[in-house]
Amino acid sequence: MGGISVRNLLSFLERKDKKLLLFLSKVRLKEESNKLLLITEDPVLKKRLEEIFKLSDAPEGVEVLLEGEEEKKDSEDLPFTEGLNPRYTFENFITGEGNRVAYEVARRIVEEPGKFYNPLFIFGKVGIGKTHLLQAIGNSALKRGYSVIYKTASDFSEEIVQALKGGSIEGLRKKYKAVDFLLIDDVQLLSGKVRTQTELFNIFNHLVLKDKQVVLASDKHPKQLRDIPERLVSRFAGGVVLEIRLDPVTKLEIIKAKLKELKVEVEDRLLQTLMESVPDNVREIEGAIKSFKISGEVPVKEEVSSIEKVISAVASHFGLSAQDLKGSSRSRRVSQARQVAMYILRKVFKASLPEIARTFSKDHSTVIHAIRKVEEERRRSRKFDNILCFLEKNLSSKF
């Protein structure tokens, strides 16, 4: 037979079960060479349709699929990925009392995704390895042939908003619903972003229902998240929620490992000073060791952490995270916020160019360029100048 026509299909359905016609809005039709695919998100409807098309007088060439199954068919054996940085692995993650459970659960879910802990929700203070763990999960899953998307909540939100504006939201939903691992970082930044929350809610339900693994990280326990609706919070907490901390033993291990990595030798006495002078924040430990390598002095605690505070404050003013600013995104929003942070650190807090460059992992000509750009933009735009006046005033009195 030369493929079934939609008209035949409809008249057959009408004959067998009129009620089904009422549910046609829940069915997507797709023609494929000699076949007609009926795709639906509703498992009950799928079952009923299958029964009907098994009847002996049913037209041939009809296949009933659950939404998502069909995407698998299209792209079989072609894992896709977004947002992963190969630098972060399980192998270079140092474990100890404060993070061991999270680490072990993370490894386990790569071995058996979607089965045990779905979603996995990791929370903890800044700079203690949440992003590292999420990325390690992603890299390891990718190696095993799974499709993985890693996104910070703010990048995710930006993507959703753009797609809603540009009419490409269907494609985006399809992309997210086709992943095996969805890793969303800095979930606290979803607060107040209503449309993004709705999209995430739908994608989330779809994935979890299909036993696809979702992993979330945040600086707060789900229950402490603000301006995120209860239905989403309860989904976040519906798998397993684990906190990671930096206990003293692990902290010392990390300091030793980072010293070795950066080829810095120190006496035991200095190791102790480092322990006490740096906060429980691995990023700042790295920063402190790097600056020690250059200057030979252990930086005082306050100096290191006020830089971090300023970056966080500027980031949150722009609806971003410190991690975004320190990352490599070149989207206009992120790079402008990054430039503003550099500018304020230099002009208000008198941080040195190498210090700023190091904090952002950039070279110092980039910092000079950033400062110039901000100066230009201040002259050009009244609105921008106002924002900066506000930030300068606000931050200089705070830190």
Ligand code: ADP
């Ligand atoms: P968070 O996302 O919690 O703010 P990150 O994952 O970005 O923190 O960690 C900050 C830096 O510290 C990264 O460079 C990361 O590789 C490193 N780091 C954090 N925890 C560990 C760990 N347990 N072992 C090795 N490196 C770590």
Ligand code: MG
């Ligand atoms: Mg992070």
